[in-house]
Amino acid sequence: MTIRRLTLTALMAALVFVLTVAVRLPTAAGGYLHLGDAAITFSAFAFGPWVGGVAGALGTGLADLYGGYPQFALISFLVHGLEGWLMGWLVQRRMKTGMVVLAVVCGSAIVVAGYFIAEIFLFGVAAALTEVLPNILQSVVGAVLGVSIYLAVKRAYPPITRYHKRERPE
Amino acid sequence: MTAVAPAILARNLSFSYPSYDGATVSQTVLQHLDLQVEAGTALTVAGSSGSGKSTLCHVLAGLAPRHTDGQLQGLLHLAGHDILATAPSPRLVGLLFQDAAVQLFNTTAEDEVAWGLEALGVPSEAIGAQVMLALRRFGLLDLRHRAPWQLSGGQQKRLALAALWAMRPQVLLLDEPLQGLDPVGQAEVLGALELLRQEGSTLLFTTPDFGGVARSHNVALLEGGLLAAPASAADLAAHSERLEAAGIICPTEAWNELRDTRSVLASAPALEARNLRFRYPNGPAVLHGINLTIPRGEYVALIGTNGAGKTTLARHFNGLLRPTMGTIQVMGQDTALRSTGQLAREVGFLFQRPEQQLFAATVREELTYGLRRLRLPDADARVESALMLFGLHDVAASPPAILGYGRQRAVTLATLAALAPSILILDEPTAGLDGRGRRQLLAWLSERRAAGTTLVCITHEMALARLADRVIVLHEGRITADGAPSEILPHLPWEVAA
Amino acid sequence: MSFALDLYVPGRSWLHRCDPRVKLWMMLLGLILAFRWTHPLSQALFVAVLLLTLRFAGVRWRTLGWLWQQMRLLVFFMLLLQPLFSPSGRVLAQIGPLTLSLGGISSAVLLALRVLAMAFLTGGLLFTTDQRALVRAFVRLGLPYTWGLTLSLTLRFLPAIGNLATTVREAQASRGWVTEGNLLHRAREYHPVLIAIIIGALRLSDQLTLALAARGLGYTEQRTTWRELRMRRTDWWVLVLSTLGFAAVWGVSLIFPAL
Ligand SMILES: Nc1ncnc2c1ncn2[C@@H]1O[C@H](COP(=O)(O)OP(=O)(O)OP(=O)(O)O)[C@@H](O)[C@H]1O
Ligand SMILES: Nc1ncnc2c1ncn2[C@@H]1O[C@H](COP(=O)(O)OP(=O)(O)OP(=O)(O)O)[C@@H](O)[C@H]1O
Numbered sequence: 060m061t062i063r064r065l066t067l068t069a070l071m072a073a074l075v076f077v078l079t080v081a082v083r084l085p086t087a088a089g090g091y092l093h094l095g096d097a098a099i100t101f102s103a104f105a106f107g108p109w110v111g112g113v114a115g116a117l118g119t120g121l122a123d124l125y126g127g128y129p130q131f132a133l134i135s136f137l138v139h140g141l142e143g144w145l146m147g148w149l150v151q152r153r154m155k156t157g158m159v160v161l162a163v164v165c166g167s168a169i170v171v172a173g174y175f176i177a178e179i180f181l182f183g184v185a186a187a188l189t190e191v192l193p194n195i196l197q198s199v200v201g202a203v204l205g206v207s208i209y210l211a212v213k214r215a216y217p218p219i220t221r222y223h224k225r226e227r228p229e
Numbered sequence: 230m231t232a233v234a235p236a237i238l239a240r241n242l243s244f245s246y247p248s249y250d251g252a253t254v255s256q257t258v259l260q261h262l263d264l265q266v267e268a269g270t271a272l273t274v275a276g277s278s279g280s281g282k283s284t285l286c287h288v289l290a291g292l293a294p295r296h297t298d299g300q301l302q303g304l305l306h307l308a309g310h311d312i313l314a315t316a317p318s319p320r321l322v323g324l325l326f327q328d329a330a331v332q333l334f335n336t337t338a339e340d341e342v343a344w345g346l347e348a349l350g351v352p353s354e355a356i357g358a359q360v361m362l363a364l365r366r367f368g369l370l371d372l373r374h375r376a377p378w379q380l381s382g383g384q385q386k387r388l389a390l391a392a393l394w395a396m397r398p399q400v401l402l403l404d405e406p407l408q409g410l411d412p413v414g415q416a417e418v419l420g421a422l423e424l425l426r427q428e429g430s431t432l433l434f435t436t437p438d439f440g441g442v443a444r445s446h447n448v449a450l451l452e453g454g455l456l457a458a459p460a461s462a463a464d465l466a467a468h469s470e471r472l473e474a475a476g477i478i479c480p481t482e483a484w485n486e487l488r489d490t491r492s493v494l495a496s497a498p499a500l501e502a503r504n505l506r507f508r509y510p511n512g513p514a515v516l517h518g519i520n521l522t523i524p525r526g527e528y529v530a531l532i533g534t535n536g537a538g539k540t541t542l543a544r545h546f547n548g549l550l551r552p553t554m555g556t557i558q559v560m561g562q563d564t565a566l567r568s569t570g571q572l573a574r575e576v577g578f579l580f581q582r583p584e585q586q587l588f589a590a591t592v593r594e595e596l597t598y599g600l601r602r603l604r605l606p607d608a609d610a611r612v613e614s615a616l617m618l619f620g621l622h623d624v625a626a627s628p629p630a631i632l633g634y635g636r637q638r639a640v641t642l643a644t645l646a647a648l649a650p651s652i653l654i655l656d657e658p659t660a661g662l663d664g665r666g667r668r669q670l671l672a673w674l675s676e677r678r679a680a681g682t683t684l685v686c687i688t689h690e691m692a693l694a695r696l697a698d699r700v701i702v703l704h705e706g707r708i709t710a711d712g713a714p715s716e717i718l719p720h721l722p723w724e725v726a727a
Numbered sequence: 728m729s730f731a732l733d734l735y736v737p738g739r740s741w742l743h744r745c746d747p748r749v750k751l752w753m754m755l756l757g758l759i760l761a762f763r764w765t766h767p768l769s770q771a772l773f774v775a776v777l778l779l780t781l782r783f784a785g786v787r788w789r790t791l792g793w794l795w796q797q798m799r800l801l802v803f804f805m806l807l808l809q810p811l812f813s814p815s816g817r818v819l820a821q822i823g824p825l826t827l828s829l830g831g832i833s834s835a836v837l838l839a840l841r842v843l844a845m846a847f848l849t850g851g852l853l854f855t856t857d858q859r860a861l862v863r864a865f866v867r868l869g870l871p872y873t874w875g876l877t878l879s880l881t882l883r884f885l886p887a888i889g890n891l892a893t894t895v896r897e898a899q900a901s902r903g904w905v906t907e908g909n910l911l912h913r914a915r916e917y918h919p920v921l922i923a924i925i926i927g928a929l930r931l932s933d934q935l936t937l938a939l940a941a942r943g944l945g946y947t948e949q950r951t952t953w954r955e956l957r958m959r960r961t962d963w964w965v966l967v968l969s970t971l972g973f974a975a976v977w978g979v980s981l982i983f984p985a986l
């Protein structure tokens with residue numbers, strides 16, 4: 060692992076954490092959406108499967124531990140890790156429209172299905188069902204926001220497009 | 230005579246960053262640079278914002294282009310080691326970053342110092358003693374269990390120095406070591422550096438202005454990618470027009486212009502605080518009953534030591550903080566019912582670390598953002614004149630986030646200039662500005678002053694406070710002095726340190 | 728910011744001073760047990776034992792209360808809804824398609840208690856262990872040093888990114904940024920804020936890369952550690968006793984499979 064990849068992973072994980080816990084969009088219904096998925100999507104698109112996956116896993120796992128949902132930590136770790144990895148792997152830093160749509164759909168599907176299955180196992184069907192709708196909304200909004208953020212950041216901070224050239228050892 | 234290899238030897242060194250939009254050629258920052266620094270001596274490299282001082286430091290430390298973008302040509306030897314061929318060891322060269330806070334990545338001061346020794350593979354038993362020695366050396370022994378982010382700016386720089394010194398590098402590079410420090414912090418860091426110099430380390434400083442470190446060593450000017458031959462500081466000081474042209478000192482006319490501009494005062498108050506008390510949630514009480522009326526058009530300097538509560542007070546005026554007790558009025562209206570976004574129409578605010586707000590794809594868009602948000606008329610003309618005012622035309626189409634520190638500060642100043650609000654609150658506007666930036670800032674302040682804008686300037690720089698209509702001294706959350714600069718400034722005990 | 732960045736509460740109890748590797752092992756055993764109990768009563772007993780253990784290890788009621796605060800909504804919903812989904816045993820009430828049964832209630836209680844047990848187990852580790860020691864323990868257990876460093880840097884830069892988010896929001900607000908209107912509108916309003924936060928994080932990563940390289944990360948393969956974790960005699964005792972205790976409890980549960 061190169062230093063660049065190490066720091067990127069650490070800071071993207073911290074970013075996922077903060078956007079999961081701190082930036083909350085209140086919804087009309089009185090609940091809120093967090094933006095962790097936007098950060099995961101961004102890291103996966105910008106830096107590929109490994110940074111995206113590890114950042115997603117670490118960031119949301121820690122956010123659950125420290126944000127007061129320790130029982131979700133392991134699920135989030137696995138589900139969001141897989142989400143980030145898969146999105147990054149599908150897109151491979153090339154922004155072809157078809158692949159982007161596929162990645163967004165697959166990423167959201169993993170989140171929704173992953174939580175559902177894990178929660179049935181851990182907490183029973185009831186708790187699992189109550190989570191489905193918010194999860195769909197959250198991961199889709201998050202992923203779409205993540206894509207548009209990536210496009211904007213690419214313009215505002217061009218060095219980002221060259222990071223991967225330096226990720227490889229000399 | 231034994232041939233000791235020079236500590237730094239650069240021949241024909243060129244460095245360029247890639248162009249990011251693909252169309253234009255890459256941007257050359259250093260051109261055919263020759264530099265030789267003998268072991269045990271000190272040299273200052275002075276250059277304006279964006280002249281490439283940080284880049285030079287990164288190149289000399291073997292970090293660029295190894296860990297950054299860019300291309301490097303030429304020859305570079307540190308104490309006989311070829312830096313371009315193999316990465317230098319931390320025992321060979323150490324770098325104090327421009328923003329020391331990001332250099333500290335551990336959770337306690339002692340771990341910070343120990344980390345480098347661990348990375349070098351120093352035996353575990355030997356580390357403890359060396360850590361304590363380094364901490365004592367820089368007066369940090371009592372703070373060794375503190376987290377780096379709980380230290381003041383001056384202490385952070387000293388900790389970064391301690392962490393470098395523990396590895397005993399032969400060459401120490403110091404990128405703007407005094408930037409953003411108050412007089413006490415500056416004295417702390419200068420003292421620590423003086424000790425290093427006496428011990429015989431080779432030191433290379435950079436500075437964007439001609440005060441502080443520049444006065445005591447030989448100085449080489451970095452200008453347009455070219456490095457001039459070193460000259461003694463006294464010689465250079467005699468050629469002030471040369472330094473002005475290089476953008477390193479600010480001409481006295483600019484200061485005089487601001488001094489000679491009359492404020493256009495009106496009797497109606499612009500800002501009013503009544504019995505203002507403030508306590509941070511779960512934190513300390515910071516303001517203890519502030520009563521203050523600032524009439525429209527007045528130029529007020531707000532001064533005080535670190536942690537006095539200046540920033541806290543200022544943040545009440547645009548609603549970023551809400552009083553725990555008491556009221557705040559802006560332009561005669563209570564702020565309690567208005568959000569920061571609504572107050573932005575009247576109050577412009579320059580943050581202490583403004584570079585964090587930059588987000589747009591070009592400097593021009595960055596300037597347009599606030600105008601569009603507030604739906605102000607003739608946006609284009611305002612943007613153009615603000616670009617002109619701060620000399621930003623050449624970078625108008627570049628992303629602000631990749632500019633150097635000083636230019637980013639100019640961009641944030643320009644965003645305020647474009648909005649031209651009737652009240653301006655500037656939190657330490659001169660920090661990190663070179664001579665040219667200062668001149669632009671002073672010109673803008675003069676213009677605003679003549680136009681009747683209310684100016685509140687928080688500053689550690691007494692030269693700026695001296696030109697104000699009124700100086701307010703804040704100490705531990707209370708106003709301890711308030712009056713004309715000529716009455717207040719001579720009686721300040723801590724100004725002696727400045 | 729409404730989150731705890733470090734749950735560690737310093738103290739000198741036996742659990743505090745236990746080697747983090749031993750604590751990890753005990754947590755693992757505890758989790759296995761939490762999934763072993765299939766009767767609400769045994770699970771309740773287990774939770775009670777955990778609670779008392781934590782209390783005697785010097786974790787204050789306030790801290791435990793905080794944990795309960797975080798958990799209670801989920802526990803409440805599980806108790807409320809779960810009985811309706813898994814009817815079994817004697818039927819107590821029938822309202823339309825919904826059946827309230829004794830078996831359903833019992834399984835709901837079991838699941839809720841299990842979740843509480845898991846929370847107390849993680850709490851027991853995080854409340855009594857310094858983050859740095861925990862990361863060091865992972866490294867000693869075989870996690871590559873660079874991965875451990877990634878984890879500690881993540882933890883270290885949480886407050887920095889949190890502050891960055893606050894500063895950016897404030898800076899945008901003072902340029903006329905307001906959040907109002909419907910969800911879509913708000914998501915769009917958040918755009919510049921998010922971009923500025925991300926750019927800030929990327930620049931931090933640029934700087935951090937340089938800082939780590941300049942301080943010699945990867946300079947030598949033989950990295951040393953200043954304060955190496957050491958298993959003391961008590962640590963071995965705790966390890967052996969907890970393992971024996973686990974085996975004994977497991978044995979008992981084999982004799983009474985209904986528990
Ligand atoms: N990563 C980068 N990619 C492209 N251009 C860069 C990069 N870093 C710096 N530059 C450009 O190189 C030039 C020199 O930057 P540098 O940071 O070395 O200046 P500086 O003299 O340290 O300025 P300051 O006094 O503001 O710190 C600037 O024009 C800057 O825009
Ligand atoms: N967000 C916060 N939470 C808690 N305490 C804070 C916070 N911000 C500042 N403080 C404390 O309030 C006091 C006043 O801080 P403030 O930033 O207003 O000082 P200042 O006069 O602007 O200092 P400086 O010259 O260093 O900028 C300090 O003791 C500081 O530690």
Ligand SMILES: [Mg+2]
Pocket residue numbers: 282283284327633634
């Ligand atoms: Mg610089």
Ligand SMILES: [Mg+2]
Pocket residue numbers: 539540541581656
């Ligand atoms: Mg301040």
